[in-house]
Amino acid sequence: MLKTLQKPLFQNLFNIGLLILVLIPLLVLACYNHPSPVDDYCYIDTVFKYGYFEAMNFYYTGWTGRYFGILMNHSNPLILKWPGGVKLLSFLLILGLAGSLFALVKEVFPKWTRLGALGLVGGLVFLFILKIASIAEAFYWMAAFVTYTVPNALTIYWLVVMMRWYQLPKGGLKNFTSILAGFLVFAVIGCSETNLTIMVLLVAGWWGYQLVINRTWDWFAVFLVAVAAFSCYIFFTSPGNLLRMSGNPEGRNIPFSAMQSIKLLARLSIEWMTRTPLLVFTILWIAVLPKIFVNQQTMRYFSVPLWVAVLAYFGILFVQIFPSYYGIGIEPAPRVINSIYLYFLIGWFYCLAVLVRYFYQQDFWGAKNWYLPPSIKLVLAILILVSALFSQNFRMVYGDWLRGRAAAYDSELKQRYEYIENTPGDRVYVEPLKARPQSLFLDDANPDPKHWWAKCMGGYFGKKEVVLKTNP
Incomplete structure (x- = not known):
């Protein structure tokens, strides 16, 4: 058994098992998902009332500059x-996020088999789902996932496109790749303030790295900077942004926002390191890196100064938190914390690889011969499996699925839709939902007939309002 633990095949299969362990319940739960009364119906109700393009203009001028997020929200299946x-959509999103990580791993480690790439993806996705702040907001609430999870996946695909561009010979394919990279910058920036800051930092940082570190005038990087500048102009000239930012007196306070962002980042980092098996995976990652660095083609992606990698890592995490405090003066919502955690994990393992690469080249502390005994690997594997049992998210998704809460939720909502459509009159009162699976449920219909959720849901079903019944 201990000898088997040393074989890469066993280690990859173990990680793929972790991937399956978390993906199966998420994909099953997607089959029970429904639109939320929170925002989801409002986008389409606006389309029904004013038309497709005028509805998007209404949101752009009256609420937010998220032009690409507005486009996706107004183009959903409703x-x-x-x-x-x-x-x-939820089903494809889950696979798409995992697929983006797989594409990134295959691009960074081209010599790896698909099994090996899936193994690394398995560890990342397992850690992500174990401690994600809100599964509902990440994968099942449409208004949130199209403006956060989708652009996160697109950003990862953009990294893949970027790395591919520099390997392609001149020609039509390279030109097409340039256009694709520019489109991804435009799309990601237009999804949310969080993703805007990430993409701007990545684009500007890469151009600066080429200019200062590599001393190269990179026209491709200049092109992406121009696309990012144009995209930011469209975003920030939206009248809706000013309306949102004026709602809190602490908004637009730079010292307050910076200090609160650093405090929150420190607290979250400690929580993620101590309440997940991240340190266990860290030990395993450090042990396997010397074997990876034998391949010089792989090492080039980690041959950057450590200070540059750490600065970029901290910057990407910090800029995701800062807009919430700067814009509206409050802590980021769970959907933003989801995004921060995803980049925290990716950046953590990347910075570790940069550090170990330096040790490997200098052969510090015998880095080229680092070895993890099979008995230690066995203990670490057991710790990983035990961590799943203590994970609230893990218990929640399996409980909602296997205990039938998700199926009951699906059945209740189908009955509600039928009741609304068959009930005469402009106002329809609906019973509160009995089944409320935490992984899917965000909020019920609203009891106030004047509330916009009640009006939006009513408009979607051809009524004036859909109102939640309340006890006297």
Whole structure:
């Protein structure tokens, strides 16, 4: 058994098992997902009332500059009166995020087999799901996932496109790749303030790295900077941004925002390091890196100054928190914390690789011969499996699925839709949902007929309001 633990095949299969362990319940739960009364119906109700393009203009001028997020929210399956399409979107989103990580791993480690790449992805996704702040906001609430999870996946694909561009010979394919990279910059920036700051930092940072460190005038990087500048102009000239930012007196206070961002980042980092098996995976990652660095083609992606990698890492995490404090003076929502955690994990393992690469080249502390005994690997594997049992998210997704809470939620909502459509009159009162699976449920219909959720849901079903019944 201990000898088997030393074989890469066993280690990859173990990590793939972790990937399956977390993906299966998420994909099953997607089959029970439904639009949320929180925002989801409002986008399409606006389309029904004012038309497709005027509805998007209404949001852009009156609420937010998220032009690409507005486009996606107004183009969801509800526009076809197909609530079941939300199930498909969630299903594809989960696979798409895992697929983006797989594409990145394969690009960084081209000599790896698919099994080896899936093994690394398995460890990342397992850690991510174990401590994600809100599973509902990451994968099942449509208004949130199209403006956070989707652009996060697109950002990872953008990294893949960037690395591919520098390997392609001149020609039509390289030109197409340039256009694709520019489009991804435009799309990601237009999704949310969080993703805007990430992409701007990545684009500007790469151009600066080429200019200062590599002493190269990179026209491709200049092109991406121009696309990012144009995208930011469209975003920030939206009248809706000013309306949102004026809602809190602490907004636009730079010292307050910076200090609160650093405090929150420190607290979250400690929590992620101590309440997940991150340190266990860290030990395993450090042990395997010397074997990876035998390949010089792989080492080039980690041959950057450590201070540059750490600065970029801290910057990407910091800029995700700062807009919430600067814009509206409050702590980021769980959907933003989800995004921060994803980049925390990716950056953590990347910075470790940069550090170990330096040790490897200098052969500090015998780095080229680092070895982890099979008995230690066995203990670490057991710790990883035990961590799953203590994970609140792990218990929640399996409980919602296997205990039937998600199926009951799906059944109740289908009955509610039928009742609304068959009930005459402009105002329809609906019973509160009994099944409320935490992984899917965000909020119920609103009891106030004047509330915009009640009006939006009513407009979608051809009524004036859909109102939640309350006890006298």
